[in-house]
Amino acid sequence: MNTNEYIKSGILEDYVLGTASEQERKEVECMSKIYPEIKTELSALEQSIGQYISFYQKTPPAHLKEKIFAQMTFDETPAVETELPGVETEPEISTIKVVPMWSKLAIAASLLLAALSVSLYVSKNKVSEEMAAVKTELEGINAQKAQTDQLLALYGNSQNELVTLKGTEKSPESEVKVFWNKQNNEVALLVDKLPKTDAAHQYQLWTIVDGKPVDMGMIDADFDGKIHTMKTISGNVAAFAITLEKAGGSPSPTLEEMYVMAAV
Amino acid sequence: MITSKIKIPEEELVASLKRNERAAFDYLYDNYSAALYGLISKIIKVEEDAENVMQDSFIKIWRKIGDYDPSKGRLFTWMVNIARNTSIDLIRKNKNVYKEDIDTSITKVDGMMSFQPETSTIDLRDLMENLKPERRELLELVYLQGYTQEDAAEHLKIPLGTAKSRIRTALQDLKSYFAI
CATH class of the missing domain: 1.10.10 (Arc Repressor Mutant, subunit A)
Known part of the structure; x- marks a missing residue:
């Protein structure tokens, strides 16, 4: 890598x-x-x-x-002092001084044992909780790694041209990256920022070839962090653009709904 | 980078900050306030405003310390970002009031270097003067005035690619200097 x-x-x-x-x-x-x-x-x-x-x-x-x-x-x-109130019970202990030593020791031992088992139980639970947490985190990291590997491959591939689609007046904050493989004309896409869509709408990628828009495929509704594989380019591309269309896409772009674009 | 008598390891400091212990925040203030206030004053020229931003920033640091994640970067960087964002927010809010200020400060980059450095930063001063003016200027625009790289490039009428590579080189210059 x-x-x-x-x-x-x-x-x-x-x-x-x-x-x-x-x-x-x-x-x-x-x-x-x-x-x-x-x-x-x-x-x-x-x-x-x-x-x-x-x-x-x-x-x-x-x-x-x-x-x-x-x-x-x-x-x-x-502070250490906060644990001291427990010691205040001492006077009571002094009234039962007649109790033989062995029983005190036995009580002490059983208390100790009880405390130990509680602590063992607690730490065992804690360990399994932590294990579960680590496992989920690991799964998350693995998924992320798969994605970043894919992203790194896109960045690292010298045949790829990175085209950054900038937000139009409609949505100046928006930005989308398009990786265009100049060798085989494959196109991958990563949304940096686009407004969320509702269920009835979806973003659609277009290229402008010889002055005409060509459909390049749809962008999933949960586009965040996803690397999309789009359609393969044919012809002389002059620009990339993304418009918001009805879910499933439109045969031709709604120009008023253009969110990002870049000339090539 | 920060002068202090007693150094507490960052890990311990963070743990104790997260426990919301006064001593930790005292230490934090005593050791980092000069760096933060210096940065704020560089962005906000009106002293009273700078003091208010310093106040807001430190309170934010205190409130949000629970969200700080050491695996994502150093405590100092995190605090600096809070101070910087709070400052730039104010600038943007008062854009018209400060606009003139920003513009004049850009043309007078050299004048800005007359900040009296403390003795420990004398060699740093050399370094800053050795940073090529055009690189320094860009760093100031982007980092201290909150310009995006695109806006900065446009402002200086240079191509975006040039702006990006100048910023990159400026940071690399600083980096290699301190790597010695």
Whole structure:
């Protein structure tokens, strides 16, 4: 897997500068969990930003701290003293001093045993809970890894041209990435950001070939984080665009409902 | 990067912050407020506003510390993002009021470097001066003024690709400098 390409794509810089989209942020966090070299690069960049900021250090006015802390409430540190009330029962114990030593020891031993079993039981439960949590997390990570592997392959494939479809006036925040394999004209698509659709509508990808729109396939309703394989390109593509159509798609695009586009 | 007498390992600090212990927040404030306030003051030029943003940011840090996930990055970066976002939000809200300010500050990048650095940051100052002005300018626009890379490129009338690679090189310059 060529993580170098990914590092060079500039997405990590976007991430540390805070200019990455929500989708890109998730992607970077996921990638850095999986690939140590990405994590290392990210930490180094974070470090750079830290240095950059500390260059501008300026001590805030002295009165500010008090003003800020006056608005905060804190939890008391659980001090050792809080466990002491249990000891207060001591006077009662002194009244039953006649009880033979062995019985005290027996009681102490059984109490200890009871405490131990409770603690063992609790920790066993905790362990199985934790195991279950780890298992779900692992499944999640595996699923994410499969997806990021696929994404990395798209980034790493030198035959792929990355076309970023930018939001139109209708939806300036929107952004979609199209990976166009120039060799075999296959097209993959990843939604960075598009408004949610209702059940009656679906997004549809189009290419403009010789001035005419050509249907490139539908985008699933739960498009978040999904890599879509679209139809194969034929002809001379001048642009990509996505419109919102009725569920299942339309034979020709509704131009007023164009959300993102990019000229090629 | 932050000067302090006693260093608490970040892990311990985070644990104690998450337990909402006053001592931890004291430590946090004493050690990081200068960095945060410096950044805020760089973005917000009106002192009173900068103080308010500092206040809001620190309260946000306190409120949201439960959400901080160490596996996603360092505590400092997380706090810086809160301070930066709070500052940029204010700028955007007062866009018209500050617009002039932003524009003049961009043309006077060199003037901005006259911030009095503390002795420990003298070598850093050298570095900042060695950063090519066009790279520094972009970093300021994007990082301190909250421009998107697209907007910054447009503003400086350079292609987006050039802007991206300049930002990348600027960060790499800083990175390699500190890797020594």
